[in-house]
Each structure stands twice: as C-alpha cells, then as structure tokens.
Amino acid sequence: MQRDDSCPSCSIKNKPNSELCIFSINEELERVVRSNINLIQWYRLPQNQLIADIVNGEWYTRNRSDELQLTFMLSTDGKPIVKSKRTRTSVWPILGFLVEVPYPIRENINNAILLGLWHSPATPSCSLLLDKIVNSMKLLIATGFNIYINNIKSFFLFSIPISSIFIVGRRCPPPCSKHTLYQWQHFIEKPQQQRTQTNINLCAKKLDAVNKNVLGVIGSTPLSSILSIPLQSTFDYFHLVLEIHFRFLLSEWHNIIKQNPKAIIFINEFINEIKYPHSFNRRPTDFSNFHKWKASELRSFMLYIIMPLLIKLRLNIPNCFPEVFLSHFLLLYVYVRVLHNLTDLGDVLNMPMFIHFYLSKFSSLYDQCKELYSVHALVHLWQQVQQHGSLAFHSLFASESALQVFEKLSHGSVFLGEQISYWWCVFQQLHYKHVHYSPSLFTVDEIIEDNFIDLNNLARYRQEFDLSFNQKFGQFHDSSFKYYSRYKAGLIT
Known part of the structure; x- marks a missing residue:
C-alpha cells in the first residue's frame, strides 16, 4: 500500500x-x-x-x-x-x-x-x-x-x-473432558507410522472438500514444495522444553515447596549467591516469580542450577520436596543436557531409555490431564538431534x-x-x-595484555604464589615476571 x-x-x-x-x-x-x-x-x-x-x-x-x-x-x-x-x-x-x-x-x-x-x-x-x-x-x-x-x-x-509423527489423541475422561491426551501407554503399545510428505500433501488436498483439519493437517503451505515438512521441520527446545514443559514442572514444584516458607528463602539465597560468567546477561532471581522468567533464564536454571539446587535443598530441608520428583526429573535432566550439546555423536543412541522411563512414570506423578502432546513430543527430540545436530544449534x-x-x-x-x-x-x-x-x-590462543588485574588481590596472594612458584620450579621469579588477568582461547575469555 x-x-x-x-x-x-x-x-x-x-x-x-x-x-x-x-x-x-x-x-x-x-x-x-x-x-x-x-x-x-x-x-x-x-x-x-x-x-x-x-x-x-x-x-x-x-x-x-x-x-x-x-x-x-x-x-x-x-x-x-x-x-x-x-x-x-x-x-x-x-x-x-x-x-x-x-x-x-x-x-x-x-x-x-x-x-x-x-x-x-x-x-x-x-x-x-x-x-x-x-x-x-x-x-x-x-x-x-x-x-x-x-x-x-x-x-x-x-x-x-x-520430524513429526501423527499420534491419535483421546479426550481425557469426565469430569474434565477438556484436553486431548497423548498417553504414553497407548503410544508404546502401538507406535504410529512416521508421516511422509506424500501423506501430508494428500491430506492438504482433501481440506478444500471437508473444510476442516484432516488427520492433523490444517492447511497447505508453500514450504512443502521446497522441503519435507516431516523430515526438515524441527521441534524447538526453547518452546517445547523450556517455555512449556519445564515451566509446568516449576509450577507443580512451587505448589509443593511453598508450603514450607524456609524452603523458598533457602532457594532464593542459593540463586542470589551464584557467581555467573560475564556472558550470562539474564540471571534468574526470586523463585516465586518463575512464571515471569525469560527463556534464557529458564535455560540457565534448567541446565546449570536446578540439579545442585534440588540436591542441596533435599540435604538441608529433607521433607520440603519429595525425593521421587527429584529422581524422576533427573531422567529428563540427563536427556536434555546431553542432547543440548553433544560431545560424542554416539551418546544420542543412549538417550531413548531415559525419556521412555520418564514418560512412562509421568502420569503417575502429575495430573493425568497434563499428558498432552507437548509432553509426548519430548520422545522425538533424540531422533531430531540424530538428523539435525544438537538442540542448541537449531533453537529459536x-x-x-x-x-x-x-x-x-x-x-x-x-x-x-x-x-x-x-x-x-x-x-x-x-x-x-x-x-x-x-x-x-576460533583459533586465537593468547594471553590478553590489559590493565584489568586487581592489584589488591595480587598483593593478598603474592606471598602464597611466590612460595608455590619456588616449590614448583626450585627458584623465585625475578623482577621481569609479569601478571595477567585474562586469557583468550577462541571465543572463550
């Protein structure tokens, strides 16, 4: 216009x-x-x-x-x-x-x-x-x-x-009847065949006649002419794992932990005492406001903070958080941490057993109405990583x-x-x-010459350093010895 x-x-x-x-x-x-x-x-x-x-x-x-x-x-x-x-x-x-x-x-x-x-x-x-x-x-x-x-x-x-797999959903029973469930029990008993682009195209053609979704296909897209929707479209762990599933878990856990005010105080003190690398721009604070956390804060909390926090919480206030929730979450934690950034491509083949056991016990610990597709879809992340690389490399x-x-x-x-x-x-x-x-x-490997060194800390530890230097090399360093505060290896400083 x-x-x-x-x-x-x-x-x-x-x-x-x-x-x-x-x-x-x-x-x-x-x-x-x-x-x-x-x-x-x-x-x-x-x-x-x-x-x-x-x-x-x-x-x-x-x-x-x-x-x-x-x-x-x-x-x-x-x-x-x-x-x-x-x-x-x-x-x-x-x-x-x-x-x-x-x-x-x-x-x-x-x-x-x-x-x-x-x-x-x-x-x-x-x-x-x-x-x-x-x-x-x-x-x-x-x-x-x-x-x-x-x-x-x-x-x-x-x-x-x-990748996507077509799963037949069922409405949860009365008195709820609001949610479409994708129950692990039904999936594992009779796994569905993986969809193909041909199948999706046929469903899209039928849409004009029936004017509603056909087997989960709600419309056609021009993208299907240049890529395969089932094979080349990925689940985004940013939304699927962090924004949806992990935030749901935090909500359930918060309802349990808040019964003991001391536990909330303990968690907040633990979070506030963390010393972050300079590259962490957003840092989670105040556990009670987890619903306001940004995705980057949820990522830091899940990948680096949550496990040591829950273990320390269990050791200091044993009865505030059931051990079974911690043991169950550990399965998801290992699954996501490994798939987030693989160090060995062979590790991906060990991941199905973690998520299978996690999903098999999910409905026994949490509300059965929460066994939604967003929960079920977690089972396909390891296949996605196998095809397209670790989750961190194709997130949104x-x-x-x-x-x-x-x-x-x-x-x-x-x-x-x-x-x-x-x-x-x-x-x-x-x-x-x-x-x-x-x-x-990516290749630079050098000491950075700058003036960022803390002279007070240097004076505080110099005697101890000099003694350690002498024990290691059999002599004291001379006046030409220089101190540096930073070292750069690739993108890491």
Missing part, C-alpha cells in the same frame, strides 16, 4: 492496516557471504567443525555437496509491536541463518537474513506470507548463487535443511532475540513495517562493508 492510497474498508488515508515487505534473497545472501566468506571456507574443513553442529547431522551429511554450498535455516514468529487499546498490531519477520557460518557467529543479528516482513493487526496466511519467498528460493535452488569477491567468482549451491533463541531488534527499529504507529525495512537495510549495508569475520575468532 502506498502512502496516498486509501484503505478499501474504512477509506482512511495514510494508515495502512497491513504491510508486506519482500527482500531480495540474492542481496541479503551477498551481504552475509561477503562478511563471512573466510569463515565459510574455513568451516568447510571437517577438523574445524563443531561435532554437535548441524553440519554433522545425518540429514546434512547425506545431502552434502563437493561444491561450495549454502544452507538456510528458516523461522518466523510474531511479536506485538503496537499495544494500545484501539490498535494492536504485530510484526512477523521471516528470517534465515546460514548453516555454513559456524555457531555462534551465524546467530549474530548482523548475519541474519531478512527474507520478508509482515506488519498487521491480523495474522498472515501461509500463502500470503511465503509464496513470493518460496518462488525466489526455488530459483536459487535451480540456478545456484554467484558472487565476486576480490575479483574471484564463487558459485554456491543452495538448499534448505531444517536467535530468532526471538531478533524480534527485539526489529521492535526498536520502528517508532510511532504508522508505516511501522516500512520503517523497520528501511532501517534494517541502512544498518546492514553500513555493517557489511566494514565488518568481516575471520577464523581467528
């Missing part, structure tokens, strides 16, 4: 209620590739690749080419951007990240590829949002992508990597962070989509001409 156009419904000028901005995939790709070409070429070598990354997943290795290759991870999500009582609008960016750029550099906002942007009070249809983008991708897949860097022509092949944390950036690119309440698109193009063009990522980000 142009600025001088009128809305066909209300005839109001200069206030479009919907905006769809489509970006040039070639230009966005060129921007990111130019900034990362040295990293992309370095990361092609197997010895430089992270063992848990997508590039070592079975799907990627099966479809790997000897040619230079670019592989997209696609995502989209909506974020409310105008929240007034009269007007509520949301922005829906369609983002891509290049798998060939090593993690975590690929998730930097400057390496995000914006394919399209929808701004409206209404949720867009799949066809409206994706048709033009998918057509551009089909062309890229068919023709490849050429780019000149330092007068050298590089040709890239283009593909898209990134980067996409969710990008939503905050897009929100800050707009002001007021008019033409917000146009504003976001304009400033995104300006900032990204300025960035890629001056910033180029180098493999030294």
Whole structure:
C-alpha cells in the first residue's frame, strides 16, 4: 500500500492496516557471504567443525555437496509491536541463518537474513506470507548463487535443511473432558507410522472438500514444495522444553515447596549467591516469580542450577520436596543436557531409555490431564538431534532475540513495517562493508595484555604464589615476571 492510497474498508488515508515487505534473497545472501566468506571456507574443513553442529547431522551429511554450498535455516514468529487499546498490531519477520557460518557467529543479528516482513493487526496466511519467498528460493535452488569477491567468482549451491509423527489423541475422561491426551501407554503399545510428505500433501488436498483439519493437517503451505515438512521441520527446545514443559514442572514444584516458607528463602539465597560468567546477561532471581522468567533464564536454571539446587535443598530441608520428583526429573535432566550439546555423536543412541522411563512414570506423578502432546513430543527430540545436530544449534533463541531488534527499529504507529525495512537495510549495508569475520575468532590462543588485574588481590596472594612458584620450579621469579588477568582461547575469555 502506498502512502496516498486509501484503505478499501474504512477509506482512511495514510494508515495502512497491513504491510508486506519482500527482500531480495540474492542481496541479503551477498551481504552475509561477503562478511563471512573466510569463515565459510574455513568451516568447510571437517577438523574445524563443531561435532554437535548441524553440519554433522545425518540429514546434512547425506545431502552434502563437493561444491561450495549454502544452507538456510528458516523461522518466523510474531511479536506485538503496537499495544494500545484501539490498535494492536504485530510484526512477523521471516528470517534465515546460514548453516555454513559456524555457531555462534551465524546467530549474530548482523548475519541474519531478512527474507520478508509482515506488519498487521491480523495474522498472515501461509500463502500470503511465503509464496513470493518460496518462488525466489526455488530459483536459487535451480540456478545456484554467484558472487565476486576480490575479483574471484564463487558459485554456491543452495538448499534448505531444517520430524513429526501423527499420534491419535483421546479426550481425557469426565469430569474434565477438556484436553486431548497423548498417553504414553497407548503410544508404546502401538507406535504410529512416521508421516511422509506424500501423506501430508494428500491430506492438504482433501481440506478444500471437508473444510476442516484432516488427520492433523490444517492447511497447505508453500514450504512443502521446497522441503519435507516431516523430515526438515524441527521441534524447538526453547518452546517445547523450556517455555512449556519445564515451566509446568516449576509450577507443580512451587505448589509443593511453598508450603514450607524456609524452603523458598533457602532457594532464593542459593540463586542470589551464584557467581555467573560475564556472558550470562539474564540471571534468574526470586523463585516465586518463575512464571515471569525469560527463556534464557529458564535455560540457565534448567541446565546449570536446578540439579545442585534440588540436591542441596533435599540435604538441608529433607521433607520440603519429595525425593521421587527429584529422581524422576533427573531422567529428563540427563536427556536434555546431553542432547543440548553433544560431545560424542554416539551418546544420542543412549538417550531413548531415559525419556521412555520418564514418560512412562509421568502420569503417575502429575495430573493425568497434563499428558498432552507437548509432553509426548519430548520422545522425538533424540531422533531430531540424530538428523539435525544438537538442540542448541537449531533453537529459536536467535530468532526471538531478533524480534527485539526489529521492535526498536520502528517508532510511532504508522508505516511501522516500512520503517523497520528501511532501517534494517541502512544498518546492514553500513555493517557489511566494514565488518568481516575471520577464523581467528576460533583459533586465537593468547594471553590478553590489559590493565584489568586487581592489584589488591595480587598483593593478598603474592606471598602464597611466590612460595608455590619456588616449590614448583626450585627458584623465585625475578623482577621481569609479569601478571595477567585474562586469557583468550577462541571465543572463550
């Protein structure tokens, strides 16, 4: 809609209620590739690749080419951007990240590829949002992508990597009858066959005739023409594990623990005494406000804090939290921790027994009405990791962070989509001409010379250090001896 156009419904000028901005995939790709070409070429070598990354997943290795290759991870999500009582609008960016750029550099906002942007009070249809983008991708897949860097022509092949199983749900019995259950007992007795893209396409064709969902398929999507929905769409552990399942567990545990006020105080003191690395920007506080925690706080709490906290709580206040809940959760904890970032690809084959036992006992410890699909879906995460790499490497944390950036690119309440698109193009063009990522980000191994050393701490421990130095080397150090406060190994300082 142009600025001088009128809305066909209300005839109001200069206030479009919907905006769809489509970006040039070639230009966005060129921007990111130019900034990362040295990293992309370095990361092609197997010895430089992270063992848990997508590039070592079975799907990627099966479809790997000897040619230079670019592989997209696609995502989209909506974020409310105008929240007034009269007007509520949301922005829906369609983002891509290049798998060939090593993690975590690929998730930097400057390496995000914006394919399209929808701004409206209404949720867009799949066809409206994706048709033009998918057509551009089909062309890229068919023709490849050429780019000149330092007068050298590089040709890239283009593909898209990134399972689902159809489960028959049953309504929970009266007096509830509200939830559709996916009970472990029924699943393990008669596992369903894995769905295929052909099956999903047939169900989508029947939708026009019946005008309702067919075997769980609620509509067709243009994406099915360039990727396999069952094989190349993943469960996001950010939402599935942290935002849904783990928050539910915290709610159940809080109802038990709050019966003993001393236990709540103990937990809060434990959390507040934790010394975090400088890279932890968000840190969980006040256990009673767990429902307000952001996903990054839930991640820190589950992966690093919860197990030592519960064990110490049981030792100090034994009766405040049943041991059976701790033992049961330990199964999920091991399952998620291992799948989050594999150190050995063979470990994934040991994970089914943990989640199988966890799900088999879930309904005996918690409300049977909570045995929903979000609980059942946990059983498929190990298969997903086997195909697409560890959970940390294809989560939506980067996409969710990008939503905050897009929100800050707009002001007021008019033409917000146009504003976001304009400033995104300006900032990204300025960035890629001056910033180029180098493999030294991962290979540097050196002492950092700076003035951050604490002289008071140095004086406090110098005598003890000098004695230890003498015991180790048989002499005292001379006046040329220097002290350093920081050491850098790759991305770790």
